[in-house]
Amino acid sequence: MFFHIGRYTTMLSFLFVRPEKFSSYWNRLIEEIIQLGIKSLFMVVLMSAFMGAVLVIQTASAIESAWIPDYTVGFTVKQTLILEFCPTIISLILAGKVGSNIASELGTMRVTEQIDALEVMGVNSIGYLIGPKILGSLFIFPVLIMYSMFFGFLGGWALCFLTDIIPIEQYLMGIQSFSYENYEYIRYALIKTVFFAFIITSVSSYFGYYTSGGALEVGRQSTKAVVYSSILILMFNVLLTQLLLS
Amino acid sequence: MIEIKNISKSFSGVKVLDDVSFTFKKGQTNLIIGKSGSGKSVLTKCIVGLLEPDSGDIIFDGRSFRGIKTQGKKKIRKEIGMLFQAGALFDSLTVEENVAFPLKMFSELSTEEIADRTNFCLNRVDIINKNDLFPAEISGGMQKRVAIARAIAMNPKYLFCDEPNSGLDPVTAIVIDELIKEITEEFQMTTVVITHDMNSVLEIGENIMFIYEGKNYWVGDKDSILTTDVEELNNFVYVSKFLRQFKEKL
Ligand SMILES: Nc1ncnc2c1ncn2[C@@H]1O[C@H](COP(=O)(O)OP(=O)(O)OP(=O)(O)O)[C@@H](O)[C@H]1O
Ligand SMILES: [Mg+2]
Numbered sequence: 376m377f378f379h380i381g382r383y384t385t386m387l388s389f390l391f392v393r394p395e396k397f398s399s400y401w402n403r404l405i406e407e408i409i410q411l412g413i414k415s416l417f418m419v420v421l422m423s424a425f426m427g428a429v430l431v432i433q434t435a436s437a438i439e440s441a442w443i444p445d446y447t448v449g450f451t452v453k454q455t456l457i458l459e460f461c462p463t464i465i466s467l468i469l470a471g472k473v474g475s476n477i478a479s480e481l482g483t484m485r486v487t488e489q490i491d492a493l494e495v496m497g498v499n500s501i502g503y504l505i506g507p508k509i510l511g512s513l514f515i516f517p518v519l520i521m522y523s524m525f526f527g528f529l530g531g532w533a534l535c536f537l538t539d540i541i542p543i544e545q546y547l548m549g550i551q552s553f554s555y556e557n558y559e560y561i562r563y564a565l566i567k568t569v570f571f572a573f574i575i576t577s578v579s580s581y582f583g584y585y586t587s588g589g590a591l592e593v594g595r596q597s598t599k600a601v602v603y604s605s606i607l608i609l610m611f612n613v614l615l616t617q618l619l620l621s
Numbered sequence: 622m623i624e625i626k627n628i629s630k631s632f633s634g635v636k637v638l639d640d641v642s643f644t645f646k647k648g649q650t651n652l653i654i655g656k657s658g659s660g661k662s663v664l665t666k667c668i669v670g671l672l673e674p675d676s677g678d679i680i681f682d683g684r685s686f687r688g689i690k691t692q693g694k695k696k697i698r699k700e701i702g703m704l705f706q707a708g709a710l711f712d713s714l715t716v717e718e719n720v721a722f723p724l725k726m727f728s729e730l731s732t733e734e735i736a737d738r739t740n741f742c743l744n745r746v747d748i749i750n751k752n753d754l755f756p757a758e759i760s761g762g763m764q765k766r767v768a769i770a771r772a773i774a775m776n777p778k779y780l781f782c783d784e785p786n787s788g789l790d791p792v793t794a795i796v797i798d799e800l801i802k803e804i805t806e807e808f809q810m811t812t813v814v815i816t817h818d819m820n821s822v823l824e825i826g827e828n829i830m831f832i833y834e835g836k837n838y839w840v841g842d843k844d845s846i847l848t849t850d851v852e853e854l855n856n857f858v859y860v861s862k863f864l865r866q867f868k869e870k871l
Binding site: 395396399494495496497498 | 669695699705726
């Protein structure tokens with residue numbers, strides 16, 4: 376345990392070594408933003424839309440009471456999406472997709488000696504391979520989460536449009552209610568996302584980078600990457616929520 | 622010239638290298654030979670700094686490689702070209718990008734100059750019109766040759782080749798051996814070739830070290846290796862019945 380924390384910290388410290396050539400790091404950064412972010416966009420959008428829709432159904436059936444106005448549904452959906460669903464659940468899903476992708480990519484590079492090849496050339500392999508992943512995710516994950524929020528609302532809206540669970544105007548009214556708080560909540564969600572992005576990419580990179588053995592080990596490490604980043608996300612979620620909302 | 626002095630290395634208690642010393646000469650193809658598992662790859666990795674030896678020192682032309690700062694290590698590493706046993710090409714990059722990689726990373730050459738140099742190196746190893754393919758799309762032998770092209774791209778002072786011709790047909794194998802010998806002489810590099818192929822030993826072996834159970838067991842050249850009376854080495858050299866008969870006639 377302490378061994379892992381120590382090695383993880385050492386790994387992170389290598390990220391701050393000055394890069395050999397900025398242009399190649401810049402290209403790597405763009406590459407990673409596309410690989411980690413843009414290629415997850417479709418999945419995020421689709422999941423958020425369905426989730427928004429199902430939240431409307433759930434909430435509407437939970438508060439089926441004459442005393443509570445319909446726009447409460449819209450309001451609740453909004454709160455759920457912004458506060459928990461988009462930052463946390465989508466991050467967990469990204470931990471699965473991006474985390475296993477990173478760990479298996481780096482693990483394969485390790486066992487086929489590609490990382491050794493970089494090191495022998497004199498390239499700081501941690502800075503070159505992992506740096507752009509972390510930096511790219513810190514930048515692109517919040518963007519993904521904003522898309523997720525938007526499409527979550529849209530999913531809910533589409534459901535109201537297609538069914539008659541609650542009137543669309545009521546839904547929209549709920550979404551727009553207490554809008555003075557929205558900024559605060561979105562800011563909070565994005566701060567959480569930045570933390571989660573860091574956890575996902577750095578933890579998965581750690582497990583991938585320090586693979587030893589063969590192809591079998593690559594698979595094991597990528598499972599570990601997903602498990603540990605998910606656990607850490609949920610742990611930090613409690614911590615951050617406590618810190619930020621109190 | 623690379624001097625290694627008293628290198629020892631163990632993995633979890635098992636001694637893989639035991640007090641190995643040797644001098645690799647400049648402008649020569651220095652060979653490390655030995656059975657599979659005798660510690661050849663581990664020794665090379667210790668020399669280039671991928672593994673930290675438990676004790677001993679490695680000296681590149683008077684510059685000690687152990688106990689120096691990262692910056693100094695980097696400087697020496699930029700003078701090293703290495704061919705890994707399995708090629709270790711970057712699979713996300715094309716053949717051309719692989720060879721161009723060190724050039725883009727470390728040289729101040731323009732894009733055209735890099736392309737020229739890349740093609741020159743690829744021509745040198747007989748890889749033509751494969752520039753845009755990915756490593757997975759070319760044969761194992763070609764991967765090896767591309768890896769050699771990448772290793773020599775930066776005109777290294779020190780060239781390490783871990784089994785450059787395993788997995789190649791005998792004809793290509795000799796071509797690669799000759800190529801390594803040629804560039805070694807041409808650019809006065811210090812070249813270290815690991816092999817367990819007797820063909821290469823007899824073709825290019827100028828300064829040979831035989832590793833046996835992690836020890837430097839014998840040192841010599843391609844002529845003395847045929848007449849040695851070290852039993853372990855004879856068992857390595859004269860493996861087939863045919864060769865043993867040949868030995869008796871010597
Ligand atoms: N990372 C490691 N951890 C533990 N043991 C290792 C490690 N690397 C190598 N070894 C052990 O060291 C010994 C020497 O391995 P090495 O790869 O140097 O052999 P080799 O001489 O290159 O063989 P080959 O000709 O088959 O490539 C082997 O017994 C191997 O099991
Ligand atoms: Mg080997």
